[in-house]
Amino acid sequence: MRADSSDRKVLLKALVIRWTGTLEGRSGLQSEAPPSVGSKAGREAVLALNLETIISFPGGESLQAFALVTVLVEKAAAPGIKALVRGVEAVLQHNQDTLLQALQQLRLSIQDMAKALAQMHDYVDPDIFYTVIRIFLSGWKDNPAMPEGLVYEGVTTEPLRYSGGSAAQSSVLQAFDEFLGIRHCKGSGDFLHRMRDHMPPSHKAFLEDLHLAPSLRDYVLTSGAGCCLMAYNQCVEALAQLRSYHINVVARYIISAASRARSKMLSHPAPHALEDRGTGGTAVLSFLKSVREKTVEAILHPNA
């Protein structure tokens, strides 16, 4: 990166061309990192998780483990995505037995995601995440360190603004939200919708299709199938618990790490400007708590 004659930050042409070439066929000129980026902690993680990354960024072993655990969380979600598809079909066919099985499988999958996420604590050093990995994942949108964005040399003359890499760009939880009928408040919902522009187009289209599918909530409320309603609520509770656990992870890797960095005077200006921001650019805790609250609110109380 360099500054141009107007002191704007410019991404060098050699990088832009490679980058845009890599992203050809995707939905745009986005920045891209997790959900699926990703060395003693990393080496242990490789052995324990039986996975290895093929590229690396600064952050060394913790970065590798961060990427691998993220992949494992997504892997744990795969049976849930399959169950969700069976669940949509079951609602269309009014098949309560299949719907019940699908909801039970979805709950197990969400609980397995939380167990996979817990491995972050075993392998990723919070201070390395906060002072190194997070800086490289950050973008140039909603980023106080780069408010004017970034000129892509050879592609644009005006600066572009793109969000950094964030697991909020994973389609998994958004798919669960769509299926379970969980609606987020405007600010958080707008951010989550914007993150869809960083997903593979087929994932984005899948979420849009789910949104148009017949309402699972209406079905469980009107079909009289009490066991399906209970299984629906268990899915919502498991999702709220996953989101609570994720907030604890964020508290350790961002909030506590920020206060340690401040007390050790480790911050230089850019990380400092980013200290209460996620890599996707959100004001971290208020966003995540609002998303969890709307999840809890989705629990059905048929007799209330």
Ligand code: HEM
């Ligand atoms: C050290 C580990 C992690 C940290 C510090 C972290 C931090 C954050 C932050 C700050 C946000 C707010 C959006 C942003 O500005 O980026 C966020 C959102 C999100 N993260 Fe993470 N994250 C971590 C790991 C993960 C993993 C492994 C997953 C799952 C693959 C995940 C899934 C999500 C999702 C789905 C959201 C959107 C909010 C929601 O739907 O609840 N995160 N994360």
